[in-house]
Amino acid sequence: MNTTPQTVGPEALASASFTDTLGMSAARARSAVLEEQILKDPGQFRVLTGDRPTGRLHLGHYFGTLHNRVRLQNLGVEMFVIIADYQVLTDRDVADNLTGHVEELVLDYLAIGVDPARSTIFTHSAVPALNQLLLPFLSLVSVAELERNPTVKDEIAHSRQSTVSGLMFTYPAHQAADILFCKANLVPVGKDQLPHLELTRTIARRFNDRYGTGSAVFPQPDALLSSAPLLLGTDGGKMSxxxxxxxxxxxxxxxxxxxxxxxxxxxxxxxxxxxxxxxxxxxxxxxxxxxxxxxxxxxxxxxxxxxxxxxxxxxxxxxxxxxxxxxxxxxxxxQDRAYLRHILREGNERATAVADSTLAEVRAAMNSHD
Structure with missing residues (x-):
């Protein structure tokens, strides 16, 4: 497994920079060029995507993201699919029936065509080195940057809790760790997730600037915007x-x-x-x-x-x-729950090997600047 996929940076993409102040129009233009690159050379991409195990996946998920994951996998893109069990607690007091919800996600993934031989399916909690990246990453962003993240603001506004824990403010940095531990250079997202990905790019850039020794430790991942139109729930509201x-x-x-x-x-x-x-x-x-x-x-x-x-x-x-x-x-x-656990065990082992390698690289880079 290649743990250091190349950052996509052809000159053709420069005019559609993700960080362009044109925002959505620039992001969509960049996504269109990235789609062309995927068709030409899918092997240069590594994708991180996934879900929180809070219940069974629905048709909104399927047509919004799941269908596209299988498409990318079948084109030959390397896929890491995270079941973000730690992040369930971001906007909940407790994680109810977590083991059951994790297995339900694996069932959904397998049923739609995610192939564990080509896509690494793993759980957040089973990869300690991934989560250890959170502390150095938090040191690279300010409190103000976390507070003004529009996605965090929206999550707080719509939280079902009377108060939210400090985990909510670390959520963008934790997502950055999810993406960067495997050095993913492509992340399929909806427009509401663009601020999170922008912070991930910022963290990667700042780490490279502060600790890099002539070469970038992390790629700055690109957003691959979904073109799927929104499906409403049966009550006319957001499908949930x-x-x-x-x-x-x-x-x-x-x-x-x-x-x-x-x-x-x-x-x-x-x-x-x-x-x-x-x-x-x-x-x-x-x-x-x-x-x-x-x-x-x-x-x-x-x-x-x-x-x-x-x-x-x-x-x-x-x-x-x-x-x-x-x-x-x-x-x-x-009918075979043991097989589901086998898939998770193998995926966790693969993800852990990648995360351990990345964390060792991070420690070496940071120690060289003592």
Missing amino acids: KSRGNAITLASDAGETARLIKGAKTDSERHITYDPASRPEVSSLLLLAARCQNRTPDQVASDIGAAGAVALKRIVTEAVNEYLAPIRARRKEYA
Whole structure:
């Protein structure tokens, strides 16, 4: 395993710098060029991605990030998939049923096509050297930088707790450790995660400037922005594990039908795709379209004036047909929990070897500046 993938830095990317003040437009332009680079030479990339084990993954996760992970893996990109069990405590008092939630994530990963032979699946808590990077990384950022991180602000504002612990402010630096321990140079993100990745780049740059001895210890990872449009929950709000408005990958056909039957629509009978004026109807059309590999307008045209009942029937059929093979694989893997633990054990060993090597390099660089 190559533990030091090359940082992507062709001159063609310079005009679309991630740190460009144009923000999203620059990030999208850079992502487009990165996609071209991936197709030409996937082996030059190492990706870090993952999830917190707070419940089963749903269709929003699948079309937003999971599908893309499998695509990148199958193109030949080296993948590290972290199950961030330590970070469950960031906005919770306790981590309920953690072992069960971790295994549920592994089941979801295997069912959608994540291959443990090509993607390293591991848990946060099982890689001590990764977590030891948090202290030197925190020394490289100011309190003000942590406080003004917009993602942290948003998480605090929407926290279910009356108060949040100090872990919330360390969250961006901990994510930096997640990314940089394996020297990932590419991170698939949504736009709300861009501030976290920018801080990761800042930490990498400052470490290299302060402790580097002629060569960079860490790459400055690039954002690969998702082009997937947002799917709403069945209540018209943000799709979420905790709100009961999401169709999980583990849901059976009957539960899926029940959730979609209760989905929010509107009073207009003629079905059209208009995300601005008809967000709930449009989200259902988008879901059916993604499952059928069509456009939302094509699905809407088929339904016409048949109304919401026909819309929900088509969406239910599309989702259940699409998820059928995923659910079948998931059910099969669920029969062998020992295999799930074996995958985690092997992934943890691989991740630990990489993290130990990186931490040794960090210590050597820092000790040389005593």
